[in-house]
Amino acid sequence: QSTKRTNSSAASDVYKRQGIRIEHRTSNCSIIYNEISNCETGGISSCSGMIYIAKNYIYKNGNGVFASSKNIIEDNIIVNNGNGIYCGSPLIMNNTIVGNLAGIFVSPGHPTILNNTIENNEIGILVFEISKKPMIIMDNIIRNNSRESIDDLIGSPAIIKHNLISYNGENVIISGNCSFEYNIVSFNGGGISCEPSKLNGTVYAPYLHYNNIYGNKDFGVRYIETIWDVIIDATYNYWGSSDGPSGYGSGHGDSVDRNIIFEPWLSEPVENAGRGDEGNKYNVLREKEQG
Numbered sequence: 001q002s003t004k005r006t007n008s009s010a011a012s013d014v015y016k017r018q019g020i021r022i023e024h025r026t027s028n029c030s031i032i033y034n035e036i037s038n039c040e041t042g043g044i045s046s047c048s049g050m051i052y053i054a055k056n057y058i059y060k061n062g063n064g065v066f067a068s069s070k071n072i073i074e075d076n077i078i079v080n081n082g083n084g085i086y087c088g089s090p091l092i093m094n095n096t097i098v099g100n101l102a103g104i105f106v107s108p109g110h111p112t113i114l115n116n117t118i119e120n121n122e123i124g125i126l127v128f129e130i131s132k133k134p135m136i137i138m139d140n141i142i143r144n145n146s147r148e149s150i151d152d153l154i155g156s157p158a159i160i161k162h163n164l165i166s167y168n169g170e171n172v173i174i175s176g177n178c179s180f181e182y183n184i185v186s187f188n189g190g191g192i193s194c195e196p197s198k199l200n201g202t203v204y205a206p207y208l209h210y211n212n213i214y215g216n217k218d219f220g221v222r223y224i225e226t227i228w229d230v231i232i233d234a235t236y237n238y239w240g241s242s243d244g245p246s247g248y249g250s251g252h253g254d255s256v257d258r259n260i261i262f263e264p265w266l267s268e269p270v271e272n273a274g275r276g277d278e279g280n281k282y283n284v285l286r287e288k289e290q291g
Contacts, residue, residue: 019061022046031056042066043081064100067092069109084121087111089131102126103145110135110156115275117141124168127152132199134159134177139275143167149188152178157199164274171222177204184212184274191216191254194232195224207233210266212273213254214240219247220254221262232260242267 019036020043022029027050034056036043043061044053049070056076058064064081067073071090077098078084084100085092088109095116097103103121104113108129113136118124124142127135127150134157141164142149149168152158157177164184165172171190174180176197185191191213196205213220221234239245239253244265247255256262 017041018045019043019058020045022051027051030054034058037061042086046071063105064097084118089133089135092116097121103142106131106135106156108156112136113138113140115139119144121145123147123151124149125151127156127158129156130199131156133157138162140164141275145169148173150174152176157204162273162275171216171218173224174206175224176206178206180206180208180211182210182270182273185214185216186212187215188217190218190222191220193222193224194234194260196226196228196230198228203228203230205230205232209233209236210270210273212238212240212269214238216254219257220245221256221260223257223259230259234260234262235264236266237262238266238269238273 018041019039020031030052031044032054036058037060039061042063043058043065045066046068051071053065053071054074058076059079061081063086064078064084065073067085067087067090069089073085073090073092073095075094077096080099082101083105084097084103086105089111091112093114097116097118098120100121102123103118104125106127108131110131110133118140124145137160139162143166146169148170149165149172151173152175160180162182166186168188171188172185172192175195176199194206196203220239223232241251241253244251245253245256245262248258249256249262
């Protein structure tokens with residue numbers, strides 16, 4: 001079945017609590033081209049698999065989209081809701097997610113988050129419960145969020161690559177078995193906070209390579225103290241200066257904390273870091289504005 005209509009859920013009492021709800025055991029359904037607003041519980045709630053949610057304008061709801069694991073959420077505008085997308089493990093791609101509490105709230109699950117613009121939320125991506133499978137966060141623009149850009153302090157495994165993470169109020173928080181590579185992390189309140197965590201009896205620590213980390217206010221990479229004294233591998237990164245990081249380093253780039261292995265570093269920026277040409281152009285323009 002396909003829902004293909006333009007409607008305002010605020011116009012009917014039927015939709016005051018929930019705009020569109022897909023019940024269990026429903027599949028192969030599309031929800032497209034809708035305008036959904038002012039629903040107390042949520043704009044779209046999908047409790048089933050193989051649901052395609054696309055090209056909707058979802059705004060001013062309790063939550064924008066509640067999505068289960070096999071959903072595909074693509075090319076929506078999700079604005080000024082409680083949480084933009086509250087999800088388990090769907091595919092989330094090519095959406096504009098703006099002005100929500102958390103742009104994407106993961107609880108629990110391992111979503112694939114590709115090529116979205118996530119900006120001007122309180123938190124960009126918040127991971128609230130641990131998953132044994134890795135989530136993928138790739139090719140996104142995550143900027144101008146008032147607090148953390150990505151908060152995965154809970155320790156879910158993750159692959160975080162080729163994102164532009166800039167002008168957020170606070171830092172990226174990653175923990176456990178997290179691969180953090182080819183990102184631009186620039187002009188945030190802080191750079192990247194790293195914490196070891198234990199999963200299935202094994203202690204893991206994040207590793208960071210081939211990132212451009214520069215212009216962050218408080219630090220470049222910080223070590224979060226735990227009961228485990230673990231080394232963070234942050235080699236082969238560019239720190240904003242050819243002579244490497246400051247802090248526990250002797251250079252003039254963004255600072256590093258104790259327990260951070262940063263040598264060898266890169267003396268020039270990684271050319272293919274960030275979200276392709278768009279991400280690099282954005283940083284160049286903002287750097288010019290900064291003088």
